[in-house]
Amino acid sequence: xxxxxxxxxxxxxxxxxxxxxxxxxxxxxxxxxxxxxxxxxxxxxxxxxxxxxxxxxxxxxxxxxxxxxxxxxxxxxxxxxxxxxxxxxxxxxxxxxxxxxxxxxxxxxxxxxxxxxxxxxxxxxxxxxxxxxxxxxxxxxxxxxxxxxxxxxxxxxxxxxxxxxxxxxxxxxxxxxxxxxx
Numbered sequence: 001x002x003x004x005x006x007x008x009x010x011x012x013x014x015x016x017x018x019x020x021x022x023x024x025x026x027x028x029x030x031x032x033x034x035x036x037x038x039x040x041x042x043x044x045x046x047x048x049x050x051x052x053x054x055x056x057x058x059x060x061x062x063x064x065x066x067x068x069x070x071x072x073x074x075x076x077x078x079x080x081x082x083x084x085x086x087x088x089x090x091x092x093x094x095x096x097x098x099x100x101x102x103x104x105x106x107x108x109x110x111x112x113x114x115x116x117x118x119x120x121x122x123x124x125x126x127x128x129x130x131x132x133x134x135x136x137x138x139x140x141x142x143x144x145x146x147x148x149x150x151x152x153x154x155x156x157x158x159x160x161x162x163x164x165x166x167x168x169x170x171x172x173x174x175x176x177x178x179x180x181x182x
Contacts, residue, residue, distance in 0.1 A: 009096075012036045014070060016077065017048045020104050024068050024097050033067045033090030038178060040067060043135035044074035045173035046164070046180060056080040057107065062125055064118055069097040069110075071135070076108035077101070085113050085121075119154045132159065134181040 009025040014036075016022065022044075027034035047056065056078035063072040066084035076082045086094055094112045126132060139145070155161070164180040 009093075014041060014044060014074070016074070016104075020077065022070060022073050022077065022101055022104060024070050024073075025093060025100065026068060027093065033086055034093065036068050036070050037137060038175060039135045039137040040070045042169065042173050042175060042178045043133070043180060044071050045170035046135075047071075047074050047078060049168070049170060051168070052078075064121055066094055066112070069094045069112070072110055073097065073101050073104070076110040077104045079108045081108055082110045083113055084110060119151065119158075122155075123158055131182075132161075134161070136179055137175075138177045138179055 008028055010028060012024045012026055014022040014024065024036050026036055046052075056075055057080075059075075059080040061072065061075045061080045061082040063069075063075075063082065063084045064086075066072050066086045067090065069084050072082040072084035084094060084098070091112055098110050098112060122132060136148075138148070161181040164182050166174050166176065169180065
């Protein structure tokens with residue numbers, strides 16, 4: 001759960017290619033939704049890749065499971081109109097980060113909302129021309145492999161995707177254990 005007191009936060013900075021810096025508050029204690037995950041940085045930096053040049057201006061973006069909001073904030077800073085979602089008890093930190101980075105969003109927008117469950121939300125919120133990009137860190141311990149397998153089994157019933165090869169991702173911000181699906 002995200003902490004509410006400001007002194008419970010520390011800042012992680014993500015520099016955009018244009019030199020502007022997103023500043024994301026994270027919690028000293030907590031887990032999901034409380035820290036900037038490496039997978040979020042990899043995906044945010046991928047949004048600045050050459051294949052996305054001029055694609056974000058006025059695009060509508062929905063991020064499910066936004067956590068600290070770095071991916072949605074990057075898309076909004078690049079000109080997209082973004083809705084970021086996560087569980088209700090994770091909204092405090094998400095909203096703090098949106099407020100702290102508003103000055104970097106000149107032509108896009110960002111709004112926080114709560115949406116669950118993930119696959120059902122994807123089905124209900126997408127249409128024939130919807131582009132869904134998913135990024136996650138592949139984990140091999142605990143219940144993670146089982147949860148991951150169930151997610152992809154459900155996803156495969158209604159969606160087609162391909163894994164983005166490492167060579168098409170940002171050269172500095174990529175990792176073999178972080179996967180981008182497009």
